[in-house]
Amino acid sequence: MKAKVGDRLILEPTHPGPPRRVGVITELHHEDGSPPYTVRWLDDGHETLVYPGPEARVEPGHT
Structure with a gap:
C-alpha cells in the first residue's frame, strides 16, 4: 500500500x-x-497513527 498526503x-x-471510517x-x-x-478522521476530527490492515484501501485525494 502506498499513499500521499491528502489521500483518503x-x-x-x-x-x-x-x-466504515474515512480519514x-x-x-x-x-x-x-x-x-x-x-490520519485525520472525518467523523470526529481526531488524528491517529494508523497501520492499515487488509480491510483498508487508499483513494487519491482531490486536487
Missing part, C-alpha cells in the same frame, strides 16, 4: 458492527509512501 484512507469492516492522510512516516500514516 478507507476502512471497510469485514464483519457487522463497526462502521485524510496528513503525514507520511516513510518517503516511499508506505505505512504507517497519520
Whole structure:
C-alpha cells in the first residue's frame, strides 16, 4: 500500500458492527509512501497513527 498526503484512507469492516471510517492522510512516516500514516478522521476530527490492515484501501485525494 502506498499513499500521499491528502489521500483518503478507507476502512471497510469485514464483519457487522463497526462502521466504515474515512480519514485524510496528513503525514507520511516513510518517503516511499508506505505505512504507517497519520490520519485525520472525518467523523470526529481526531488524528491517529494508523497501520492499515487488509480491510483498508487508499483513494487519491482531490486536487
